[in-house]
Amino acid sequence: MSTSRDGANFERLGVSSQPAVRFDAVSLRRDNGGAVLRGVSFALPPGSFHVLQGGPRTGKTSLLRLICLAESPSQGTAQVLGRDVQTLNRRERVDMRRRIGAALEPAVFIEHLSVWENAALGPRLGGRKPANYRQEVDEVLGWLGLAKRARDLPSDLAPAERSRLNLARAVADAPEILLVDEPPGGHSAGDATWLIRRLDEFHRTGAAVLLVASDPTLAAGHHVLRLEDGRISVADPDPAG
Amino acid sequence: MSRSLLPTGGAATAWAGPALSLLALLGALLAILGAAAIRQGSPSDSRLAGAAVVVVWGHGLESADAAQARAAEILTGIGGVERATSLDPGRGDEQLARSLGAPSGAAARLVAVVSPAAHVAAKLDQVLRAQGIAGRAGDRDAAAHETRKALFLALAGDVVLPALIVLAMVAVCGWAVRWEANLSAASLALIRQFGASDGFIRGLWRRRGAGRGFVCGLIGAASAVIVALIWQARGGLGVEIGSLDLIWAGPWVLIAGLIGALTTPGVAR
Numbered sequence: 465m466s467t468s469r470d471g472a473n474f475e476r477l478g479v480s481s482q483p484a485v486r487f488d489a490v491s492l493r494r495d496n497g498g499a500v501l502r503g504v505s506f507a508l509p510p511g512s513f514h515v516l517q518g519g520p521r522t523g524k525t526s527l528l529r530l531i532c533l534a535e536s537p538s539q540g541t542a543q544v545l546g547r548d549v550q551t552l553n554r555r556e557r558v559d560m561r562r563r564i565g566a567a568l569e570p571a572v573f574i575e576h577l578s579v580w581e582n583a584a585l586g587p588r589l590g591g592r593k594p595a596n597y598r599q600e601v602d603e604v605l606g607w608l609g610l611a612k613r614a615r616d617l618p619s620d621l622a623p624a625e626r627s628r629l630n631l632a633r634a635v636a637d638a639p640e641i642l643l644v645d646e647p648p649g650g651h652s653a654g655d656a657t658w659l660i661r662r663l664d665e666f667h668r669t670g671a672a673v674l675l676v677a678s679d680p681t682l683a684a685g686h687h688v689l690r691l692e693d694g695r696i697s698v699a700d701p702d703p704a705g
Numbered sequence: 706m707s708r709s710l711l712p713t714g715g716a717a718t719a720w721a722g723p724a725l726s727l728l729a730l731l732g733a734l735l736a737i738l739g740a741a742a743i744r745q746g747s748p749s750d751s752r753l754a755g756a757a758v759v760v761v762w763g764h765g766l767e768s769a770d771a772a773q774a775r776a777a778e779i780l781t782g783i784g785g786v787e788r789a790t791s792l793d794p795g796r797g798d799e800q801l802a803r804s805l806g807a808p809s810g811a812a813a814r815l816v817a818v819v820s821p822a823a824h825v826a827a828k829l830d831q832v833l834r835a836q837g838i839a840g841r842a843g844d845r846d847a848a849a850h851e852t853r854k855a856l857f858l859a860l861a862g863d864v865v866l867p868a869l870i871v872l873a874m875v876a877v878c879g880w881a882v883r884w885e886a887n888l889s890a891a892s893l894a895l896i897r898q899f900g901a902s903d904g905f906i907r908g909l910w911r912r913r914g915a916g917r918g919f920v921c922g923l924i925g926a927a928s929a930v931i932v933a934l935i936w937q938a939r940g941g942l943g944v945e946i947g948s949l950d951l952i953w954a955g956p957w958v959l960i961a962g963l964i965g966a967l968t969t970p971g972v973a974r
Binding site for chain 1: 707708710712713891892894895896897898899900901902903905
């Protein structure tokens with residue numbers, strides 16, 4: 465399936481009937497023994513849009529890191545795109561990571577590469593030739609309002625632009641799951657509206673989207689996951705949205 | 706061509722390039738000098754296949770060179786001697802001359818004497834004394850043994866020193882990559898997150914290391930050739946460097962490149 469909106473194309477081969485993410489009693493402990501997540505269970509259906517809310521230091525970013533395979537659960541079963549992450553071998557883990565787009569915070573960029581080269585990281589690491597993804601990356605940068613900054617270095621960007629570049633990099637390879645973390649200090653009102661519109665557009669391509677947002681207005685109209693004290697609760701979409 | 710995903714180490718590892726170049730220069734220079742010395746030492750040894758070797762030195766108003774020429778001429782003329790030849794200075798000749806009894810500090814010269822008779826040294830000694838030439842003769846087997854021993858020690862030096870240089874190169878590459886790996890830990894985590902395999906990351910380090918090693922090896926080898934030529938032009942070090950000897954700087958370009966390529970992935974996991 466190919467979906468085009470505002471000049472950006474995202475190629476997707478098909479949508480599975482399996483949950484994009486399924487956690488059963490997943491816990492995460494740090495090396496010092498401190499529990500970050502305690503028996504978290506939830507599922508993200510394919511093509512769903514969820515907003516993850518919770519106070520500071522409740523484990524939101526850790527949850528995203530578990531989904532994008534940056535960390536492994538201490539206990540419980542975590543399934544991503546139908547596979548138990550604990551059973552993945554190295555090769556499968558690498559392949560799986562390429563199917564997940566993660567805009568984690570604080571955003572890390574390869575500072576000696578241009579904005580365009582940073583946005584193209586996913587396709588490049590996927591082994592594609594630049595000629596095959598040049599147009600896609602151009603479109604994504606245009607879609608996120610960064611076309612004119614393509615040749616600049618990330619260090620030249622304003623904080624809001626860095627967040628957009630973080631998102632551009634996450635969606636450039638048309639992932640099946642998109643994870644978007646909240647920038648430190650949250651989104652400004654204008655940025656939040658702009659961001660949710662863009663994520664809604666991307667979500668319509670069939671990707672499962674999980675957005676971390678402390679601003680309740682961002683959750684309007686979406687399923688909400690609430691993370692408190694290392695445990696999670698699910699709420700239906702706010703009809704007000 | 707895409708730029709490397711690895712950031713440079715910046716000032717923290719800026720010393721690595723010059724250090725590798727300097728080590729490559731030393732290695733290449735040793736290789737050039739070693740090749741020149743071996744080339745000159747080996748023919749000297751093979752020419753000792755006759756019956757005896759004679760060492761002469763200057764005495765009174767007669768210089769060592771003049772004594773050598775006179776001894777070669779006189780010894781050629783005595784009965785039973787097929788040929789007596791002045792030997793060009795070669796590697797190990799100094800040790801050989803001392804072993805045959807040349808006084809310490811004297812400028813010694815060698816003459817090879819080919820004779821079908823065995824144990825001619827005593828007879829040659831008598832002739833030298835009779836003609837007033839300061840010198841001494843030694844039977845071929847003993848002399849050849851001394852020369853081979855000196856050559857062996859020199860060759861051992863040619864192996865040990867380069868081995869130490871290789872170890873130093875490995876240490877320099879290892880340190881530089883450790884620094885760079887620490888500095889680029891966040892970038893490495895990022896590219897892993899975006900689907901880079903361990904093999905891909907090893908490849909990045911390997912290309913970085915090979916490129917650095919190759920360039921530094923090239924600089925070092927070229928510098929060694931220049932230094933050798935300048936030395937040669939200023940009178941040399943007792944060893945004549947031929948054009949073919951300079952080729953032996955070349956392998957150090959490959960050695961440095963290989964060390965760079967093979968050392969880096971091992972420490973950057």
